[in-house]
Amino acid sequence: MTGRLTVVGLGPGTADLTTPAVIKALAEATDLIGYITYLDRAPAGPPGQRRHASDNRVELDRARHALALAAEGHNVVVVSGGDPGVFAMAAAVFEAVESGDAAWRALDIRIEPGVTAMLAAAAEVGAPLGGDFCAISLSDNLKSWTTIERRLKAAAEGDFVIALYNPASRARPDQLGKALEYVRAFKAPDTPVVFVRAAGTPDAKVRIQELGSADAAGVDMRTLVLIGSSLTRKIERPDALPWIYTLRSEREPS
């Protein structure tokens, strides 16, 4: 088969965070497939490039469509935001490969990494991911709330910094509030909690609270939430939000 399937991540928002490797893959593609919000961010392609926009909810169908087009010999790019391997399309593509036509296993499939949301969110406030950290999706479309609590508990017991993806949606407005309440049993009330909306864009909005009084109001799917570890610190600044960072060391800075 001569077709190719590349799964790319555009990064967290603006074009200056999209890698040249992703731009090149988009420019060579005969077919782009993705959620319409992401397709709209892809630069104009060569004449004849086809764009297959789809609803965000049908990831596995979209993956199968992409694989079928590649198997026909097209050069297909599946477009994600952020990094395609982090709560995005790459895993759905491999699920579709595993359960699909055996011939799909011989396809030339490539993944082009990108800047995932937690990195851009961290960069907006300092270096909160400076120590060991976890990334957890709060979406319970694909896993149970029991599993989410198990992960939150383990992350707190390990004293990890926690990055929460997909913290809320119209269908699940209370998810983040429940998660914050659950984590309060395990972490100190003065643990910094950072909410970053639209990280990596000129519209980025940052809110910094302490875990004891952190509230989930105003949080949506474009928000990334970071909960500190015991080594996460706040540096007050004149006329600006404080810097938040996590000590690399268990010892105090010298």
Next chain:
Amino acid sequence: MTGRLTVVGLGPGTADLTTPAVIKALAEATDLIGYITYLDRAPAGPPGQRRHASDNRVELDRARHALALAAEGHNVVVVSGGDPGVFAMAAAVFEAVESGDAAWRALDIRIEPGVTAMLAAAAEVGAPLGGDFCAISLSDNLKSWTTIERRLKAAAEGDFVIALYNPASRARPDQLGKALEYVRAFKAPDTPVVFVRAAGTPDAKVRIQELGSADAAGVDMRTLVLIGSSLTRKIERPDALPWIYTLRSEREPS
């Protein structure tokens, strides 16, 4: 103060994974500071740009040097590989700010995110980070082995995929072997373990083993190690290494 300090991440290896925002920051800098390996990867700057190469071991001194130059009015860029906020220079810069001259808190400090190693390593083999995951540095320069074991245990109990940074060095050749042995108590012996050296470069080398028999031989500081969760799967392919990916869902693919 008119100086500026920007901490950038070049990404995992080749220029096609460096963001345009980072390239722009490098091009505007009067002074670059970093480990010589990273400075050598930065494109040639404007006439008069100064490059301050340093040994990799003195991160806090390097951070203070950068802050002092910025406080004098220079446009300083601190250069990291990968993402600057993940086991790299950004946290050291904020440590230096917190413990340093109060005037440094008024400096214009920016962090430019990058593609961190685990994303490029994951992309080499499929989508192993498709579920919730943790990142742990095995370097014990800055934390105790007790803390490392605490984190490994929590990550395993939470059934996270685990990304291990800094898995070994000449000073600590046995660290990864100890970590794998420790994790065996908590995860199934057939859990996929992926070793990716020089991820995101044409020299990338991948080794896939099972946890029960995984061995740390040949692993160095350029290697990223990924240990699967209970939902991490292997897709055999003709004439190629298998794909490794983690199910997004607790249910089997349909």
